[in-house]
Amino acid sequence: MTSLRGTFWRELFRYQIAHSPQSSSITDMRQSLDRLGQRVQPPKSVRVERTWVEGLQAAWFIPARAADDAVLLYLHGGGYSVGSLASHRGLVGNLAAACGLRTLMPEYRLAPENPFPAALEDALSVYRRLLADGIAPQRLVLGGESAGGGLTLATLLALRDRGLPLPAAAFALSPWTDLAATGDSLRTRARQDPWFKPEGVPIAAAYYVGNAAPTNPLISPLYGDLAGLPSLLIHVGDYEILLDDSTRLAAKARAAGVDVTLRVWEGMWHVFQTLAARVPEARRSVDEVGAWVQSRLVTAERREEGRKG
Template sequence: MPSHEAMAIRQMLSQYRSGEHEGPPPSIELQRAALDEMGRTIPQPDDVLVTQTNIAGVHGEWIEVKGVSNTRVILYLHGGAYYMGSCESHRSLCWRIARAAKARVLLIEYRLAPEHKFPAAVEDAVEVYKELIRDGGITPACIAIAGDSAGGGLTAATLLSLRDTNVDLPACAILLSPWTDLAGTGESMTTRANYDPWLEPNSIRKAPALYTAEETLTHPLASPLYADLQGLPPLLIHVGDHECLLDDSVRFADKARAAGVSVTLHIWDEMWHVFQSFPMPEADAAIAEIGRFVQQQIPD
């Protein structure tokens, strides 16, 4: 049974989703501001250090916890359907992951649609990773790439692009509710539509138009579900059983396993899209699991 905190947050999200149908849709600017505001709901502890940076021309933040080793590095790619999301929206999630994983996190602001179309986000993530291992003095064996929602799909796309250009891959990757099928063909788009308190199938199907043309919806770097997944590093995938994008995770995990990839898929009962972002016990448990996975794959 979900915690009291989870039930309260579910009700809040459901009310927000219901309000989306009243009046004209909010502008992209308002949607971006709302996601940023949601990310600021968890206060930042005094022992968290945030340092602004620019790597390969991409703005970002190094997020560190005092007293934690700098050996492990997590390159984090935020969600937001490729047209929202920033350091503001995802900083709190990243410092909680940094603490659990005993790692420092590099959270970057890749270029957003519609100002910058596919494959701009992939290009930015790839170039940041390459600069980390080229000029940052960080070995791939000490790096994990992680992301949520669109950032989860982007994490997979980044791995594929690195593999296909013969760049050494990171030690592992973490995908939280990854958006791997921009064509929206998963059965859960229908079967979970009445359970999902946050996402709505019609909105999900409209969002890709801001990022990529219809003819490239199934391009492997836009929708990694359609890619050859051989040779990827160990993956941890989290998804909620009540989210419309459930099958984006399940089918991707199945395909990756069939390609010989080590995959840990955890379907969280009665949870929704990127529930790890919210202040509740279920999120704490999920982040603790992420931390253990990173430490196992990148030992001291």
């Protein structure tokens, strides 16, 4: 049963979206998301340090007592066309604190100015830099939400196919895994979703896809061979038009032999974890992600010790 706070915020968002002027300007949408994101601040226990990585603006989110040798590489969402450190500092700070990990979030290049494969190449470049800086792959975790969740999965596929070391684990919150927009939930959840309309998905996808095929697995991981990927955690709300992007991906990964944990949250919307300070389901989701990440790091470390021993 959905909490009263969860229901309140979901319906408030629905009302605000329905009664707000909708802009088609990418610049306006970026500024709007930045303003919205600035209402949610990182925990005071998390230090934020701006930096540059591989030519990209980025930030480290550093919880108190975080180990120096383990890193969460976080890839933000926003349909590949919006999203920044300003819009995501609250969400990423909460995840960093829950995971107990130094967390690096780069501002990868955005579409439509930089369509596929720009975001993917940026993610790979930052990942390689972490390896070059001495972070062992078994001490690395990838994560992201929405488009960043899809980009996380695409990055795993690219790492595997290029023969690069895979991280210990990866998580995705409401991942966008099918830019061809074939999921039944686009229809079955259209009335429940407080944020998105089905007709907007192909428009958003076109910005990133450009001249490529939307079924390219590095754009839409749902269409890829998922065998050999590390442990995956997926959280999604059951009031999302993108629900099937998570459930189908999880089923396909499981069939390929991947260790997958799928959590579908009743009555929750797209990336509800942004309200971890206000909605109990969001707080529990973030805490579950943190506990899962820590358990997978322990498992990866033991596996590495066994391999060496």
